[in-house]
């Protein structure tokens with residue numbers, strides 16, 4: 100069984116043009132899908148076991164089946180905001196194989212009977228947005244988009260919407276508000292977007308990688324796709340590996356591969372003489388693991404059992420030359436900056452955590468501050484409108500729990516150094 | 528007239544609501560939709576904004592807010608109060624609605640900014656490979672450069688080329704200290720930034736991504 104679907108020969112010259120994509124058999128799955136009744140197509144998506152690749156891992160086919168049937172205007176929105184630190188897979192997919200994504204969008208829109216679709220791409224991805232716009236124009240020209248797609252009677256419009264720099268617009272309801280021309284504040288759920296999403300209409304929101312997988316599922320059929328990977332984690336997944344490894348980059352793996360093989364086999368492992376101190380298995384929002392966890396298979400269930408999550412599939416490796424205090428401070432600073440400010444536990448909790456960690460770093464904290472900080476994390480979790488607050492609380496909480504000794508040593512050491520410096524100043 | 532943040536003590540302890548302390552033009556009413564009869568909008572700007580409006584369903588022209596602000600920023604260098612007024616006039620929104628959006632997003636500037644924007648990523652993966660030092664080097668070298676705005680930025684989604692920067696939207700990396708003066712010279716001379724380090728030209732790291740699969 101192949102372990103390369105999405106990335107198969109992705110560096111082929113000219114792949115981003117429709118001619119090369121078609122020559123490789125591109126848009127064949129769309130023809131097949133359009134000849135399939137909608138209900139059957141949704142069953143195929145369900146049966147494939149595909150889980151969302153954007154972070155939450157929700158079964159894709161099930162989500163598609165939640166959209167109401169009937170005549171109302173429905174929408175498909177593609178989440179191309181990709182701003183979870185450590186994640187850069189959608190970028191490579193869009194830049195090198197935009198038609199694979201477009202084909203997936205048309206298949207999804209046909210399945211849920213949506214006629215208007217948007218790609219919400221983060222504003223920083225200028226080049227990728229240009230590539231997508233060019234590819235969309237080609238797809239319109241060849242009749243894969245627009246009125247009466249390939250003579251099937253199905254109609255779909257697709258446009259690129261560029262964001263302007265805000266992590267919270269990756270959260271699906273913040274994204275919808277942003278797409279409606281407002282500040283990107285998340286909405287209260289329920290109602291979920293499947294019932295009331297864009298412009299209050301039923302909306303299917305999926306990640307770029309999720310939708311790029313659809314042509315392969317339609318081509319292989321749900322059974323053959325479901326055979327790839329392990330139980331509850333079907334298929335291949337793009338993993339972004341970054342941080343202190345020799346060969347950072349995106350790698351497509353069959354889910355269930357050993358984490359050690361990803362980090363050491365594919366990404367080249369740590370630098371000479373270094374050991375792994377900790378790693379984030381699913382972006383900076385995931386609770387950290389240590390070198391003792393390297394033999395865990397990389398799949399949704401195993402990561403959940405280990406108390407963390409597969410998230411967006413972004414592994415960030417931190418070696419023993421780096422202080423855990425610096426890592427925690429970076430993480431907290433990011434979330435404090437990106438909190439939209441709507442709910443108190445998140446707005447204040449992220450900001451106070453950042454301040455407490457600054458005191459830890461400069462040696463003015465006490466070990467009791469570590470307890471306060473840990474309790475702040477507990478009070479954020481589950482008490483916010485969206486999970487951005489949790490996204491800081493979980494990794495910070497895990498770092499305090501697993502590396503408490505190092506935090507305390509750091510405080511002690513800095514304080515001792517400062518005392519020595521003062522004494523040296525007095526005597527000198 | 529800008530709001531003085533120290534006059535608004537509510538969040539002075541440091542937590543942040545994006546844009547709460549950013550400048551607003553308090554001399555004009557933010558609550559009125561600008562009158563087309565008295566608001567001059569350049570024809571090409573109007574055409575550009577209207578082309579964006581056409582991408583959204585009828586009755587949802589407000590969706591063109593971010594695209595319109597991008598158009599303003601490209602034209603005037605930043606989201607000027609006059610520009611916001613003009614965009615509001617075309618979109619039939621109030622200037623307050625537009626500046627509320629402009630202040631929310633990191634890439635939209637609501638105060639005068641140098642023409643060349645250099646965003647140096649200082650998030651986790653880049654900082655693990657020297658991004659904080661790189662930002663310092665950039666700041667030192669850019670001092671006195673009239674047309675360059677250097678700032679630290681959150682993860683730009685290119686941690687594979689860490690430490691990296693976005694130079695007017697073009698991604699370059701991995702960068703070392705020697706690249707900084709070269710890059711600043713290229714900006715001064717209007718050349719492409721570090722062609723051999725551009726992300727767009729980089730092959731995939733996945734060894735199997737280069738061979739056809741059966």
Ligand SMILES: Cc1cc2nc3c(=O)[nH]c(=O)nc-3n(C[C@H](O)[C@H](O)[C@H](O)COP(=O)(O)O)c2cc1C
Pocket residue numbers: 150151152153154155156157159178179180181182183266267268269270271272304305306307309310485486487490
């Ligand atoms: C703070 C926050 C940021 C998120 N950022 C992204 C993102 O950048 N890209 C993405 O696809 N999903 C992101 N998500 C997840 C989305 O809310 C949503 O679950 C996802 O787009 C659904 O698509 P999927 O089912 O295909 O994964 C984020 C969620 C939260 C709470």
Ligand code: SF4
Pocket residue numbers: 267284285437438439440441442443445446483484485486487488
């Ligand atoms: S949890 Fe944070 S980011 Fe999410 S809505 Fe609340 S304040 Fe905004």
Ligand code: FES
Pocket residue numbers: 184185186648649650651652653654681682683684685686687689691
């Ligand atoms: S951390 Fe710098 S690009 Fe992701």
